[in-house]
Structures are given as structure tokens and as C-alpha cells.
Amino acid sequence: GAVVSQHPSRVICKSGTSVKIECRSLDFQATTMFWYRQFPKQSLMLMATSNEGSKATYEQGVEKDKFLINHASLTLSTLTVTSAHPEDSSFYICSAPPTGGIWNEQFFGPGTRLTVL
């Protein structure tokens, strides 16, 4: 199956700093990627849909100025958590369906665990 990578896998930062998380599709192109957030013992909450070459679409309640998404190429989307605070500590997961495969299986990255002190 297709592979999606995320970097870093784990990050600890001080309150007020910004953190960038990368999501890469390694062996396929993805015009669309999805960013999810998962709090402990809870499900994945869709944060935004990242679209290559255009603005991301954010879910209701997700602050677009706080969670900056850039989909610069067909294989890379980045999520920047700006001015992170302890309540932003969470597990962030990206996913991508192969181009043309929006209705098929999506492939998930391994996740990034963010801890804000």
C-alpha cells in the first residue's frame, strides 16, 4: 500500500512557540490531504482539508490562524501550530487518498505527538 510519513514523530515545546509538522506522501501524489487531531482515549477529529495549490478548508471550530496549513506540492502538506499552548497538546495525524482515489482507502501517517509545556 501507499506510504505516508510524518515528521517529527514527537515534539516537546515551550508554551508560545510555533511547531511545524510535515506530512509527505512517499510513493504517490496527493492533491488532497487531511489533518486530524486526537486527544487521549478519543476519536480522530478532522481539523482541515489541505488542498494542493489552494487554501485549506477548515472544520467548524478550528482556528485557521492558529493552525496554518500549507500544501506546497503534490507530496507535502505542513501543519504549523502557532503560539502553542498546553491545550494544543495532542496527537496529530495526517492522511491522504491517492489522486483520483478520493472514494477509496486513505493512507495515514504514523502521527505526531505534540506536548506543550
Added chain:
Amino acid sequence: SQQGEEDPQALSIQEGENATMNCSYKTSINNLQWYRQNSGRGLVHLILIRSNEREKHSGRLRVTLDTSKKSSSLLITASRAADTASYFCSTSGTYKYIFGTGTRLKVLA
């Protein structure tokens, strides 16, 4: 926003027993997928069932889909301790995927 509701939220069974999890969703879908997640790890895709399919098998997994009731079930037969994980359904509708609330399965050896 969450689309799906899963029940039970938690399930504890003995090794060798069958485990059944249910997922209900709210809007029309193109397909429904089941995933497994071990604690603190990424998601593992288990099975995809399309909206025009009613049942699908993969090894010890059996998935059913009832679009009239907007529900799906995942059956794991002859469970093993290694099946202990959280299980999520995910629906594909209007160009995005939404996850259910999940079922935490514990299989006791």
C-alpha cells in the same frame, strides 16, 4: 464534527470469543472503512466496504453495511490478545472522511 457513533464504547472479552462492534452514521456515504489503532500509535486500515456492498470478509473480519439504517458492524471472530486495540469506523462522503467515536476492545488471555 463527528459523524459516526460506535457502540459499545468499550468491550472486554475472553480470547477465542467473537467481538462485534457497531457503527452508525448520519449522511449518505460512498464507502465505509474500519481501522484499528493500538494505544498511542497510528491507524491500520482493516477493511473498506462500498455503499453498494452489503457484506465483506477479510480473514477473521466480517463487515456488514446497511445503508437503509445507516449502520455497519465489524465482527472479529476467534479473538486473540493481539486484537486488543481501539477500532474506528470512517465514512467517506462529501470529499472528506469522518471518524466514529470508536470502540475500545480488550481481549483477555
